[in-house]
Amino acid sequence: MRRVLPWLWLGCLVVVAVHQWQFWRGARLDANVLALLPTEEQDALQHAAVERLSELGERRVVVLVGAPDAASARRAAAAAQQVLLTDASSLRGADERLPDPAALARALQPWRDRLLTSAQRNELATADAEAWSQRALAALYQLVPQPRMLPWVDDPLSLWPAWWAERAGVSRARPGDGGLMLEGEGRHWVVLNLDAVGKVFSVVGAQPLGERIAQARAAARAESDAAELLAAGVPLHAEAAAAQASHEVNTIGWGSLFAVLLLVWMTFRSLRPIVLVGLSLLAGCAVALSVTAVVFGQVHLLTLVFGASLVGVAEDYGFHWFAARQSQQHVTTAEVLRQLLPGLALALATSVVAYLALGLAPFPGLRQMAVFSAAGLTAAFLTVVLLFPAWDRRPIRPTAFSTRFSASLARWPHWRANAAGVAAAIMLLIVVVGGLMRLRSSDDLRQLHSAPPDLVLMQQRIGALLGLPSPAQFFLIEADEVESLLQREERLTARLDALVASGRIAGYQALTQWLPSAARQAEHARWTARLEGAAIAAVNAATGDTLVRPAFAANALTLADLQRSPVEFLSTRTWLGRHDGRDGSLVLLQGVEPAALAALAESAQGLQGVRFIDRSADISSVLARYRVGIGMLLAAGYVGVLLLLLWRYRKAAWRAWVPTLLGSLLTLAIFGWAGWPLQLFGVLALLLLLGMGVDYGIFLLEHPGDGSAWLAVALAGVSTLLAFGLLALSATPALHAFGLTMLLGELSIWLITPFLRPRPTISSTSAAAMH
Numbered sequence: 001m002r003r004v005l006p007w008l009w010l011g012c013l014v015v016v017a018v019h020q021w022q023f024w025r026g027a028r029l030d031a032n033v034l035a036l037l038p039t040e041e042q043d044a045l046q047h048a049a050v051e052r053l054s055e056l057g058e059r060r061v062v063v064l065v066g067a068p069d070a071a072s073a074r075r076a077a078a079a080a081q082q083v084l085l086t087d088a089s090s091l092r093g094a095d096e097r098l099p100d101p102a103a104l105a106r107a108l109q110p111w112r113d114r115l116l117t118s119a120q121r122n123e124l125a126t127a128d129a130e131a132w133s134q135r136a137l138a139a140l141y142q143l144v145p146q147p148r149m150l151p152w153v154d155d156p157l158s159l160w161p162a163w164w165a166e167r168a169g170v171s172r173a174r175p176g177d178g179g180l181m182l183e184g185e186g187r188h189w190v191v192l193n194l195d196a197v198g199k200v201f202s203v204v205g206a207q208p209l210g211e212r213i214a215q216a217r218a219a220a221r222a223e224s225d226a227a228e229l230l231a232a233g234v235p236l237h238a239e240a241a242a243a244q245a246s247h248e249v250n251t252i253g254w255g256s257l258f259a260v261l262l263l264v265w266m267t268f269r270s271l272r273p274i275v276l277v278g279l280s281l282l283a284g285c286a287v288a289l290s291v292t293a294v295v296f297g298q299v300h301l302l303t304l305v306f307g308a309s310l311v312g313v314a315e316d317y318g319f320h321w322f323a324a325r326q327s328q329q330h331v332t333t334a335e336v337l338r339q340l341l342p343g344l345a346l347a348l349a350t351s352v353v354a355y356l357a358l359g360l361a362p363f364p365g366l367r368q369m370a371v372f373s374a375a376g377l378t379a380a381f382l383t384v385v386l387l388f389p390a391w392d393r394r395p396i397r398p399t400a401f402s403t404r405f406s407a408s409l410a411r412w413p414h415w416r417a418n419a420a421g422v423a424a425a426i427m428l429l430i431v432v433v434g435g436l437m438r439l440r441s442s443d444d445l446r447q448l449h450s451a452p453p454d455l456v457l458m459q460q461r462i463g464a465l466l467g468l469p470s471p472a473q474f475f476l477i478e479a480d481e482v483e484s485l486l487q488r489e490e491r492l493t494a495r496l497d498a499l500v501a502s503g504r505i506a507g508y509q510a511l512t513q514w515l516p517s518a519a520r521q522a523e524h525a526r527w528t529a530r531l532e533g534a535a536i537a538a539v540n541a542a543t544g545d546t547l548v549r550p551a552f553a554a555n556a557l558t559l560a561d562l563q564r565s566p567v568e569f570l571s572t573r574t575w576l577g578r579h580d581g582r583d584g585s586l587v588l589l590q591g592v593e594p595a596a597l598a599a600l601a602e603s604a605q606g607l608q609g610v611r612f613i614d615r616s617a618d619i620s621s622v623l624a625r626y627r628v629g630i631g632m633l634l635a636a637g638y639v640g641v642l643l644l645l646l647w648r649y650r651k652a653a654w655r656a657w658v659p660t661l662l663g664s665l666l667t668l669a670i671f672g673w674a675g676w677p678l679q680l681f682g683v684l685a686l687l688l689l690l691g692m693g694v695d696y697g698i699f700l701l702e703h704p705g706d707g708s709a710w711l712a713v714a715l716a717g718v719s720t721l722l723a724f725g726l727l728a729l730s731a732t733p734a735l736h737a738f739g740l741t742m743l744l745g746e747l748s749i750w751l752i753t754p755f756l757r758p759r760p761t762i763s764s765t766s767a768a769a770m771h
Contacts, residue, residue: 002334002389009386013283019290030300044579045478046613049586052576053471060094061194061209061233062462063216066187067224074177076220076227077190083216084194090209094193105149105164107565110553112155113528114521117166118497120159124527129534132157136535137542153547156535159528167570170509172467184465187228191466196235209239232459240452244731245301252726257281259722260315263715268322269399276392277318280383284314288376292368303368306727306735310373313351313692313723314380316716317344320699321388323715326402327708329395337389343702346648347695348381350641354691357633358684366684405714406707415755428662435669442677443623445616450733469509469588473597475604476611478584482559485583486517488609492587495603504599506591514571518556525552627680634687641694649701655756656697663749664689670744681734685741692720693749700757710754717750 063084065077084091108115116124136156139146149160173180173191180191196209213236217229260281264273288307292299320343324336352374359370398406415421462468475492479485489512499505516524529549536547562571576584589600597614604612638661645653664686671678696713703709724746727739 006386006390009382013286013383016283016286016290019293020286023289023293030298045576045582045584046476046611048576048579048584049474049476049613050615052573052586053474058234059195061091061196061231061235062466063192063194063213064189064230064462064465065192065220066185066189066228066230068187068226070176070181070188072224072227073181073188073190076224076229077179077192079223080216080220080229081192083219084192084212087212088197090197091194091212092197094195101164104567104570105160107567108557109150111521111557111561112150112160113532113552114516114524114557115163116159116516116524116528117163118493120162121524124524124531127527127531129531130538132531133535133538137538140539153536154550156532156539156549157528167513170467170507170513172465182465185461189465194233196233209236210243230458230462232455232462236455237451240455242301245304248730248732248735249301249304251729252723255726256719256723260719263719264315264319264322267399267402267405267711267715268326268396270396272392272394273318273322273396276388277315277322279387280318280380281314283383284310284376284380287379288372291375292372295371296364296368299372300365300368302365302732302735303372306369306738307372307376310376310723313373313720314377315719316347316695316712317381317384318388319715319719320344320709320712321384321392322396323402323708323712325392326396326398327406327706327711329397333389333392337385339703341385343699344381344385346644347698348377350644350691350694350698351377352691354637354688357637357687357691360630360633402711406711409705409707409710409754409757412754412757414757414759428666431673432662432665432669435672436665437672438675439668439672440677441624441627442679443620443627445619445623450731464591467506467590469590470592472615473589473592473600474613475587475589476584476613477587478582478609478611480582482583483518485585485609486512486515487519488607489585489587490517490520491607492603492610496587499596499599499603504593504596505589508590509574509588511572511574511585514567515557515559515562521556623680627678627683630680630683630687634683634690637687637690641690645694645698652701652758655758656694656701656753659697659749659752659756660690660693662752663693663745666748667741667745671741676740679734679737681738682741685738686745689742689745689749693745696750696753697756700753704758713750713753717746720746721750 063080065073065080067073067076085093136158139158140152146158147161148155148158149164168174172184173182175181176190180193182189182191213229213231220227220229257278261274261278264277267273285307288310289299289304292303320340321336324340325333328336355370355373355377357370358373359367415424477485477489477492479488489510493508493510493512496505496508500507532549536549539545540547559572559575562568565571574586574588576586578584592600597617601612601614604610638657641660642653642657645656649656667686667689668678670676671682696717699709699713721743724739724742728736728743730736730739
């Protein structure tokens with residue numbers, strides 16, 4: 001088997017190499033900034049609502065070109081548009097689907113008597129027929145007639161124009177000579193709606209949308225010095241996230257690799273360890289990437305950023321191998337492997353279990369990171385135990401650096417339960433307790449991703465100028481059938497009208513703005529028939545004419561009627577369809593400020609089938625729940641690891657367990673003293689620390705008093721610190737918190753472990769001296 005297994009593992013690596021070649025040709029990389037969010041906390045309707053909101057803006061890039069006057073804005077927009085649409089493989093003009101307004105009006109005209117604005121409804125409910133007849137008669141004979149959409153007899157009370165004006169008020173942009181235009185911030189703006197071509201969240205090479213926007217901005221300013229170009233959209237955020245992740249992969253990955261190889265050279269002064277350790281790292285990263293791609297279908301860029309720190313962990317096994325070979329030059333490789341295998345296997349098991357524990361949370365990105373890291377560590381371990389004994393045949397001479405460092409273990413003091421030791425323990429306890437008392441938590445959604453400030457600012461300005469609905473807060477309405485749903489939505493919009501009137505929100509978009517319930521339509525039809533009939537009778541009496549009110553549709557306007565009409569794409573975008581036997585719809589909100597959230601939540605209270613969804617608050621709540629849950633899992637994990645160590649080391653188990661516990665508590669105390677909040681990803685890092693931190697104690701217990709084991713532990717600790725230290729520099733808040741926790745925890749554990757190492761026995765001291 002010693003001859004067969006290495007060949008089998010080499011065959012596996014060849015298969016992985018072929019897969020890597022195919023993978024990078026297709027580059028199935030995912031840059032979805034929402035990939036870390038939980039996906040299992042929603043019912044079918046809420047999931048459909050989130051999907052609908054994502055579809056509305058997944059590919060859309062909105063560009064506003066503004067100037068002090070309309071003519072300059074149109075010229076600047078034309079120049080910018082020419083640049084933006086130069087390459088149709090990345091951007092193209094969006095399908096605006098803007099039919100003739102007259103066609104829209106004709107489509108709904110048969111139900112004109114049933115469609116009223118909120119203000120008209122309030123007026124007509126208690127209107128005096130004679131007063132309205134006089135108003136209609138005065139309007140008919142005034143010198144400057146009001147604009148009308150229909151002949152007088154077809155709309156004697158002139159209700160139709162106001163209803164369409166309210167529908168048009170959903171968007172502040174209006175068709176003009178240069179396309180869609182609006183005014184705001186003291187400027188005239190031309191709106192350019194574009195669609196990103198290809199898969200929005202996947203990165204294949206470079207997607208220079210940002211560069212194209214910059215070129216368009218320069219072209220607009222060349223046409224008009226006062227021109228300004230704003231751009232926003234999910235594709236721009238995805239591209240920025242991909243660029244940031246690519247930079248961090250290079251920084252963390254190559255930085256860790258350089259540091260590891262430098263340590264190898266300083267310690268062993270031979271190319272063979274560099275080549276073989278590099279091979280174990282290459283095998284670990286390649287297998288990790290292939291396994292992740294096979295399991296999940298694609299690899300998230302944040303997984304690559306996190307996985308780049310694997311370089312600082314996977315080399316531990318190679319360090320232990322060459323440190324043992326250097327100190328035991330006359331021992332066979334089979335004997336060296338026999339000595340190292342129990343400790344290496346136990347260290348791998350604790351680390352893999354810790355990494356896989358990350359996948360217990362329902363975060364797709366974390367599950368990828370867990371599988372990536374566990375597979376990578378296992379591959380590096382197999383490379384060392386299966387290939388190193390066959391390929392590392394010549395002994396390695398000790399170097400001055402390795403000799404001095406190995407001997408330093410003897411000078412490292414042991415902790416004793418004397419006056420000095422007890423005083424040090426009390427001081428450490430005071431520091432830990434004081435920090436823990438100051439520790440606070442944070443579950444802010446923004447810890448998952450940090451968008452470039454300029455993109456955020458432009459997104460906010462464009463949202464305010466266009467009056468775009470908020471994708472983070474909305475109402476979800478559900479019912480067993482459509483009529484009940486419409487009635488529930490009407491009860492909600494009556495409350496929202498009060499918030500609009502008080503200025504708490506700017507407006508809303510709802511299905512019932514286009515499709516009132518059948519009960520409400522019947523009510524409107526009775527009111528308009530009474531008042532319009534009286535108005536026509538008054539005109540006939542005054543003029544001697546025989547005008548007749550036109551006939552309207554006998555049946556109420558239905559959802560099917562809307563879906564067959566030209567206004568379908570405008571009126572049914574908030575309709576979710578039927579899911580799990582329930583019909584659903586959305587009410588989208590415009591101009592939502594944080595101060596209005598409480599009032600919006602209160603608006604849904606007491607309304608059956610109506611839910612206020614605040615996605616930011618919901619996700620933060622999920623983060624908090626899993627932070628607490630995984631904290632409890634962490635406590636259980638400490639008990640489990642202690643039992644495992646007791647099985648192997650009996651009474652000495654505490655020497656490998658206590659340093660990890662103290663290091664984790666000291667890390668939390670540092671967070672408390674520094675005022676840094678504890679996040680979910682910090683707790684996940686503590687879970688990983690539990691699996692990795694005990695490795696140092698395990699190796700010192702396996703080889704008491706052995707300087708080579710101490711050398712390997714020190715090298716592994718330094719490389720791990722460098723890897724996670726670089727991860728702490730990540731601009732992604734989640735990865736920064738994870739890396740910072742790992743950095744402080746690893747440093748604390750690495751410094752505490754030697755103090756609690758066992759005293760070497762006479763036999764082990766003699767053996768170490770002979771080595």
